[in-house]
Amino acid sequence: MKTTKSEHLKFFFIRNAVPLLFFTISALAIPLSGFSLAYLFEELLIRLSRNAFLVLSLLIPILAGMGLNFGMVLGAMAGQIGFIFVANWNIVGTQGLLLAAIISTPIAILLGWMCGIVLNKARGREMVTAFILAFFMNGVYQLVVLYLFGSVVPISNTDLVLSRGYGIRNVTNLEGMRNSLDNLIPLTLGGVGIPLATFILIGLLCLFIVWFRKTKLGQDMRATGEDLAVARSAGIRVLPTRILAIIISTVLAAYGQIIFLQTVGTMNTYNSHEQVGVFAIAAILVGGATVSKASITNVFVGIILFHLMFIVSPTAGKVLFGDAQVGEYFRVFISYGVIALALVLHAWRRQSDKDRARARFRNTSSAT
Amino acid sequence: MENQPILRVEHVGKTYYKNRVLKDVSFTLNKGSILGLVGENGAGKSTLMNILFGMSVIAETGGYEGKIFVDGAEVLFLRPKDALSAGIGMVHQEFSLIPGFTVTENILLNRESLHHNITEEVFGERLATLDREDMKKRASLAIQKLNVDLDGETLISELPVGYKQFTEIAREISSSRTRILVLDEPTAVLTESEAEILLKSMRNLADAGIAIIFISHRLDEVLSICDKIVVLRDGEVVLDTKVGETSVRGMANAMVGRQTKRIEQTKAVKDENAKVLLEVNNLWVDMPGETVRDVSLRVMQGEIYGISGLAGQGKLGIANGIMGLMLAGGSVIFDGKPLQLNAPSESLAAGITAVSEDRRGVGLLLEESIEWNIIFSALQNQSGFLKPILGGLLHIRDEKRIEACAKQYVKDLEIRCTSEKQKVQELSGGNQQKVCLAKAFETNPKLLFVAEPTRGIDVGAKALVLDALRKYNRENGMTIIMISSELEELRSICDRIAITDRGSIAGVLPASAPSEDFGLLMMGKVDQVEVSA
Numbered sequence: 098m099k100t101t102k103s104e105h106l107k108f109f110f111i112r113n114a115v116p117l118l119f120f121t122i123s124a125l126a127i128p129l130s131g132f133s134l135a136y137l138f139e140e141l142l143i144r145l146s147r148n149a150f151l152v153l154s155l156l157i158p159i160l161a162g163m164g165l166n167f168g169m170v171l172g173a174m175a176g177q178i179g180f181i182f183v184a185n186w187n188i189v190g191t192q193g194l195l196l197a198a199i200i201s202t203p204i205a206i207l208l209g210w211m212c213g214i215v216l217n218k219a220r221g222r223e224m225v226t227a228f229i230l231a232f233f234m235n236g237v238y239q240l241v242v243l244y245l246f247g248s249v250v251p252i253s254n255t256d257l258v259l260s261r262g263y264g265i266r267n268v269t270n271l272e273g274m275r276n277s278l279d280n281l282i283p284l285t286l287g288g289v290g291i292p293l294a295t296f297i298l299i300g301l302l303c304l305f306i307v308w309f310r311k312t313k314l315g316q317d318m319r320a321t322g323e324d325l326a327v328a329r330s331a332g333i334r335v336l337p338t339r340i341l342a343i344i345i346s347t348v349l350a351a352y353g354q355i356i357f358l359q360t361v362g363t364m365n366t367y368n369s370h371e372q373v374g375v376f377a378i379a380a381i382l383v384g385g386a387t388v389s390k391a392s393i394t395n396v397f398v399g400i401i402l403f404h405l406m407f408i409v410s411p412t413a414g415k416v417l418f419g420d421a422q423v424g425e426y427f428r429v430f431i432s433y434g435v436i437a438l439a440l441v442l443h444a445w446r447r448q449s450d451k452d453r454a455r456a457r458f459r460n461t462s463s464a465t
Numbered sequence: 466m467e468n469q470p471i472l473r474v475e476h477v478g479k480t481y482y483k484n485r486v487l488k489d490v491s492f493t494l495n496k497g498s499i500l501g502l503v504g505e506n507g508a509g510k511s512t513l514m515n516i517l518f519g520m521s522v523i524a525e526t527g528g529y530e531g532k533i534f535v536d537g538a539e540v541l542f543l544r545p546k547d548a549l550s551a552g553i554g555m556v557h558q559e560f561s562l563i564p565g566f567t568v569t570e571n572i573l574l575n576r577e578s579l580h581h582n583i584t585e586e587v588f589g590e591r592l593a594t595l596d597r598e599d600m601k602k603r604a605s606l607a608i609q610k611l612n613v614d615l616d617g618e619t620l621i622s623e624l625p626v627g628y629k630q631f632t633e634i635a636r637e638i639s640s641s642r643t644r645i646l647v648l649d650e651p652t653a654v655l656t657e658s659e660a661e662i663l664l665k666s667m668r669n670l671a672d673a674g675i676a677i678i679f680i681s682h683r684l685d686e687v688l689s690i691c692d693k694i695v696v697l698r699d700g701e702v703v704l705d706t707k708v709g710e711t712s713v714r715g716m717a718n719a720m721v722g723r724q725t726k727r728i729e730q731t732k733a734v735k736d737e738n739a740k741v742l743l744e745v746n747n748l749w750v751d752m753p754g755e756t757v758r759d760v761s762l763r764v765m766q767g768e769i770y771g772i773s774g775l776a777g778q779g780k781l782g783i784a785n786g787i788m789g790l791m792l793a794g795g796s797v798i799f800d801g802k803p804l805q806l807n808a809p810s811e812s813l814a815a816g817i818t819a820v821s822e823d824r825r826g827v828g829l830l831l832e833e834s835i836e837w838n839i840i841f842s843a844l845q846n847q848s849g850f851l852k853p854i855l856g857g858l859l860h861i862r863d864e865k866r867i868e869a870c871a872k873q874y875v876k877d878l879e880i881r882c883t884s885e886k887q888k889v890q891e892l893s894g895g896n897q898q899k900v901c902l903a904k905a906f907e908t909n910p911k912l913l914f915v916a917e918p919t920r921g922i923d924v925g926a927k928a929l930v931l932d933a934l935r936k937y938n939r940e941n942g943m944t945i946i947m948i949s950s951e952l953e954e955l956r957s958i959c960d961r962i963a964i965t966d967r968g969s970i971a972g973v974l975p976a977s978a979p980s981e982d983f984g985l986l987m988m989g990k991v992d993q994v995e996v997s998a
Contacts, residue, residue: 313579314591320574323563330561331575332546454622455751455792 111446115439116385119402123409130412137408139289144404145397146279146295147360151353152377152396153302154346158223159391160315161342162322165378168212168227168343172350173370174238175205179355180364181246181265185254189273191281194359197274201351208234209347213340220325224388231374242366265366275362295356302349303393318342322389379403379432382439389443406431469537471496471676472645477531478700479512479523486512487700490531494645494693499667499677501691501708503684505720505775505987509700510680514647518555519548535645552644554637556651560629562621569604569617572636578603607639610673611666627659631666638670646670647678652686653777664690682775684713684988696720713990714981721952721984739765742944743787743912748795749968750779750786757782757793758968764912764946769938771955771976772948774965775987780948781822783965784914788812788819800911813846818905822916822948824894828901831890835882836871838889839903847908874903878933895926902933906943913937916948931958952983966991 110117127137151169158166179201183193212230219226246252247263259266279292309315320328321335329335354373358364381391384399407428414423470493479487487509494500504510515522516529519542523529532539535551542548548555562571570577578599579590604617613631621629630651637643648667652660660683667690671677681687687694688708696704696719704711704719711719743764750757757779764770774780786793789809797804805811821827830838843849850867851860871885878899882892889900898918905913915934919927935958937943949955955962956976963973964986971986985991 308594311594312592313577313595316570316577316595317575317591320563320566323565327561327563328574330545332549333575 113385114442115383115435116398116402119383119406119435123402123405126406126409126413129416130409131416132409132412135287135289137405140408141401141404142289142291143360144407145400146292146299147357148353148377148380148400148404149299149396150302150356151350151373152380152400153299153306153393154349154353155377155381156306156391156393156396157309157318157349158342158346159386159389160310160322161318161339162325162389163216163339163342164224164388165381166227166343166346166350167224167231167374167378168209168216169346169350169353169377170231170370170374171208171212171234172201172205172347173354173373174234175201175208175347176351176354176358177364177366177370178204178238178242179351180271180358181242181252181257181269181366183274184269184271185252185257187254187273190277191274193274194278194355197355198352201355202348205348205351206344209344210340212347213343216343217336217339228374235371238370239367267366269364269366271358271362271364274359276360278356278359292360295360298356306393314338314341375432375436376403379435382435387439387443387446403432403435470494471536473534473537474513474517475532475534477513477516477529477533479509479516479529481512481526485700487516487529490697490700490702492695492702492705494676494678496644496676497671497674498692499671499679499690501687501694502678502680502697503682503687503694503716503720504697508697508720510697511649512700513697514555514649514678514680517542517548517647518553519543519545521545549640550642552642553647554640554643554645555647555649556630556633556637557649560633562629562632564622565620567618567620568608568615568624568632568635569600571621571632572604572607572617572639573600574636576640603639604635607635610638610670611635612669613662613666627655627663630655630659630663634663634666638675643675645676645678647680649680650682651679652681652683660686682988684716684990687716688713713988714985717984717988717990718981721980721987739767742766742800743946744798745783745787746796746798748783748786748793748797750782751792752779752782752785755779755782755785756968757786757965760795760965760968760970762963762970762973764944767938767942767944768960769934769945769947769958771959771962772946772965773950773952773955773962773983773987774971776950778965778987779968780950780965781916782968784819784916784946784948788817788914790819810846813842813908816909816911817914818842818908818910818912819914820901820905820916820918822920824897824901824920828904829889829897832888834886835875835880835889835892835900836867836885838900839871839874839885839907840867842904843907843909849907870907871903874899874907878903879929893922893926895922895930898922898926898930899933902930906937909941910943912944912946914946914948917950918947919949919951919954927954934958952980956980 154169154172155166158164176197179197182200183197188196212227215230216223216226243264246265247258252258252265257265257269278298279295281294284291284293317328317333317338320331320333321338325335354370358369380399380403381395382399383403384395384397386392386395386399410427411421414427415421417423472494474493475491477487477490478485490509490513492500502510517533521544524543534540540551542551563574566574578596579593580596581593601617608615608617611631611634615628615631615635621632624632634648634651637646651663655663664686667677667679679687679691691708694704694706694708694711694716695702696716698720704716741763746761748757748760754777760779760783772780772783782791785791786806787797787804789807789812793806795806797806799815799817802815804815825831830841840850844851844862848860850863850870852863853860868885874880875882875885880896880899880903882896889897892900902918918930918934922930931954934945934947938945947955947959959976961973961975962983964971964983966987966989971989971991974982974986
């Protein structure tokens with residue numbers, strides 16, 4: 098079967114439907130919003146530095162065939178617990194960030210290991226399982242932070258604790274660590290501050306992922322993701338491999354959340370982690386990734402397109418409908434919508450791939 | 466040849482849940498020689514290979530009897546890994562390749578060459594990077610041994626079927642340990658030219674000292690390449706001979722020959738002027754594992770037409786295609802009118818009903834009562850068993866008639882149950898099959914497909930099922946197409962029997978033809994049989 102040129106073009110549109118859609122929406126909304134390009138550039142730079150680490154943490158589970166890791170919320174919780182301790186001890190600056198990362202690592206490993214075991218029991222339904230698991234762990238997190246911190250776990254800093262004597266306040270102030278990583282290596286270009294150190298970290302993570310794919314472990318994960326049964330019969334220990342993938346992702350998500358919160362400067366103790374998974378996953382899907390295939394390019398294209406829309410849609414909504422709320426509503430609607438759309442597209446594409454493969458098999462076999 | 470055989474199998478036997486599938490099997494295999502293992506479906510080949518390869522299903526069902534020696538030392542494989550490390554490599558019928566990987570990556574799956582570096586010292590071997598150059602070399606070495614033209618950088622998903630087979634074999638021989646190679650019907654999916662290349666490479670491998678067990682249904686291939694032939698029938702070795710001492714006919718005879726068994730007299734020869742009820746031309750059906758490529762057949766009104774053939778040769782696909790359950794093409798003329806394919810309701814409306822080979826999956830509503838199951842098709846498709854209420858505004862089920870109908874079938878077909886309200890899942894396999902038949906009979910079809918009606922049921926129930934089919938054929942004039950892998954059973958009830966091979970009909974014989982002719986047709990040796998239309 099030869100593919101014609103028009104089929105080729107159709108294929109290109111089908112494969113890149115989501116990024117193209119977002120590109121079109123942004124292209125229409127930018128002039129409506131009236132923002133200057135310099136402003137947009139600066140905003141995008143901040144958002145890239147905030148989100149890239151989090152979104153990159155999704156790549157390895159996709160490699161291992163476990164889909165989009167909604168369980169990264171667990172990593173975000175670990176990062177936040179690290180922050181609570183550091184804020185309690187009043188450690189500031191990059192040392193504070195480093196210590197938060199160190200504290201969150203074992204917690205993230207433990208949570209990731211647990212999540213991996215659960216997901217191994219729910220093979221083929223990883224995404225919905227991880228999604229619900231994140232809800233469950235949110236309850237556990239609330240129990241720990243709201244009741245055990247200050248009572249069982251000693252918290253000496255009264256600014257952190259609720260007036261009743263135990264439990265952490267709704268807002269944890271991270272002022273002492275705010276932008277400490279971003280400004281570690283000061284650099285301004287044309288009046289725009291560049292968070293160079295953060296980008297160096299992100300670059301290192303990209304290098305790590307590129308290297309990781311070339312390792313034996315990366316190859317094993319690819320094999321496991323492509324076909325679990327075949328990988329197993331070749332002697333690869335598939336279940337531990339899958340657990341490792343989730344642990345790595347969870348730990349990276351913990352670090353990602355730490356980087357995210359240091360650029361924000363405050364932490365919504367009970368909410369900051371909740372949306373992390375949905376927004377990161379929406380971003381990577383907007384970048385053209387699918388449930389089974391994602392690249393570093395997808396991550397960056399996705400963050401740029403997704404957040405570009407976040408920036409321009411409230412103002413564009415205000416211009417169009419006279420109400421900024423419309424744009425606000427629009428972006429929540431869009432992030433869930435894009436996840437649903439991507440999942441439907443994925444299922445549909447897999448089915449049509451299968452049909453094409455059968456059709457090709459029929460053609461070749463009847464020819465012989 | 467050395468005196469010590471590389472593999473010696475002694476008195477191996479196996480039962481699954483009191484059901485004996487292997488009995489006292491013994492043979493030897495020498496270094497560098499090729500052993501052809503031949504037998505019908507269900508003769509015990511797969512079980513024997515499962516034992517040899519240490520598949521967990523064997524240990525889980527109570528192990529096996531007898532002993533296996535590799536290089537003179539007794540071995541007991543509990544896991545495939547044990548067999549692998551003893552040097553036994555196996556190429557299965559289903560491909561175990563990763564479609565998104567290249568040929569090289571698949572050949573060296575989990576045996577990749579590695580660059581050694583510092584991270585490896587700290588975190589273990591899995592964090593060493595892959596040495597792609599060396600992998601390429603090793604893979605092409607294995608491909609060279611096979612002497613085929615295969616590019617290591619091609620993705621598996623883009624390869625033709627035959628080359629996937631080569632990739633699998635290359636994977637086994639790239640492991641330096643492999644000394645015994647088991648090929649399970651490797652030529653079944655190949656074109657003739659590909660099969661030829663494969664046979665040549667097998668000879669090359671044998672000359673290089675690898676012992677090969679070659680399982681095949683293509684008897685001429687077995688004759689042309691093997692040094693030694695073992696034929697299994699009903700779990701026993703019926704023929705163990707050097708290749709020069711037998712012929713295709715001899716092997717076919719050994720495989721199916723049960724000459725002692727008396728065959729029930731079939732019905733008198735049909736009326737010459739009988740009407741053609743079903744005419745199928747160039748039918749293809751896309752049924753995974755049972756692909757039908759090009760089938761043409763004519764079934765007469767009032768006959769019982771048998772279709773047999775080895776597993777995977779398309780016999781099951783024919784019924785599923787005509788019933789519209791699997792994607793199909795070609796032309797089907799039923800009762801003088803063309804039948805629309807790929808539309809199950811069309812086939813049903815035309816008066817064709819099928820009893821599926823998948824009794825529990827497709828055939829029955831397991832959690833419903835017997836009476837519900839029996840009337841289900843008739844109610845759904847022909848609006849039977851309904852009565853009008855509120856002056857014809859609504860129709861509701863006529864419970865009285867349903868009960869009466871079910872009671873009648875329970876009596877007629879001797880369905881063993883507590884009452885017709887009993888749930889179908891509580892019945893034995895034979896009684897479930899009777900419910901399936903009752904359901905089909907109740908739609909009063911002009912043509913009935915029955916697929917594997919006696920699979921997995923006991924002897925008494927078998928006779929009842931066959932009797933019921935015969936009775937409905939004689940008394941109601943129902944035309945029946947019966948698909949079964951049990952040739953003897955078909956010969957006891959059918960008028961004519963068609964044999965499928967490679968997705969086409971290899972030939973149609975009257976049921977009274979000698980059994981070795983059927984065997985030859987199954988093996989694809991059409992030229993040696995005089996086929997009557």
